Amino acid sequence: MSLDFDRKDCFVVDGKLALPYTYFAGRMGSKFITTLRDEKKIMGVKCPVCNKVYVPPRQTCEIDMTDIRENWVELRNTGEVTNFTVIRYDDKHLPRKAPFILALVKLDGADSPFAHILEGIVPEEVTLGMRVEAVFAKATTSTILDIDHFEPARVSKVQVSEPAPRAQEHAAVPKSKEELDQDERRKAMSKKIIITAALAGAATMKNQNPAVPYSPQEFADDAYKCWKAGAAMVHVHAREDSGMATHDHGRIKDTHDAIREKCPDLIVNMSSAVGMGKTAEQRISQIIHVKPEMASLNTNTMNFSLVDRKSGKVFIDFVFENTFTMLQDFGKAMEEAGVKPEMELYDMGGLDNWALIAKQGFFTRPFNFNFVWGVAGGQAFRPDAFMTMKHALPEGANFTTCGVGTDQFPAITMSSLAGGHMRVGLEDNIRIPTGELAKGSYEQVEWAVKIAQIAGREVATPDEARAIMGLRKR
């Protein structure tokens, strides 16, 4: 029996079909989602030709059509808002009840933004460029909502007050010294702060702190933790498996490359001191061989010894040789190789030495200096000496600071207040400020981030550090 559709007694039943279905998220989408779910890592892909980083990942670079599917990079959980809208209607497929903010977030290190929910702020206060960080969901849904939402980053932008209109009207009146100082302080405070982690140095051994890296893999793992904690740069002295500092080109390149492979975003700064008893040739040739983005350049010949702080007893007596010729030859070789020198100042004399050689004109701006405190043979940290050194720097120069042992944290605190940058790491100090052994250089980076917050400084990403220091990304 069939229905007669011409008959008026046909009737229509409204109904719904439940149609569950599955689909393949794609090769790129699958890895993106599973890594997010299983490791709480946000992954992108980087084009090896034009260096563009895509998040979410894709197979082909839109600029040059390069196949980029194998070139995975991990992104930080922080980024900035590039645009946003407010969803003001409710719909059951939407992830939140209206109203909620949908923002385009460009993660640090990525070049493409993606849309996600922004919470913890009212729409009126959202600004373009504001810093945000991902908050991961407590339970997984195997979707992009494993990032539950973004919220304003804990380290917020520095609040530098605008000059009042009345002050502008009187702009013709010369500023007092106090006002100029205030301007200078504001300018300094508004700069981002770069955190460097000196992972090992030449002398810190595992028997002092087992977290000191020796192998390329250990360096890479350590660098990764520091990068996650907020470091923009690592400073590296490569080691043999025995822990001895090495000038071997292969080992140094392996160490450098292992770090670059694990954290392509991070800046690697290598030592041109290497370790005790290395020749000038051994010290500079490895830099030119590996060509890191930055390398240390030491500015004076000095005692560099191991002296017991309590008893004054000399354990190891050593003269660190850095003649004028070495300063000149190392500096020239670095500049010619596109390796930005970081001038190490152990005292004011080092700055004067550098200024003499700089008259030859081969050092390129911006100049980057590092004040080193507490070396037995250099000078101990003193706030007055710090400011004297700062004021003696050439116009527009950048400065960072590090300190040996208990000088480390006071010196970096001073630098964060004075508009400089910070270096921590097991090379300089094996402990955290509580006196306990650091679990790794990354734990000191975490402290440095807190200090930056207290000082009202925002932590620089590696690319921001490159812009500040004038580095060429590799």
Ligand SMILES: [Zn+2]
């Ligand atoms: Zn490309």
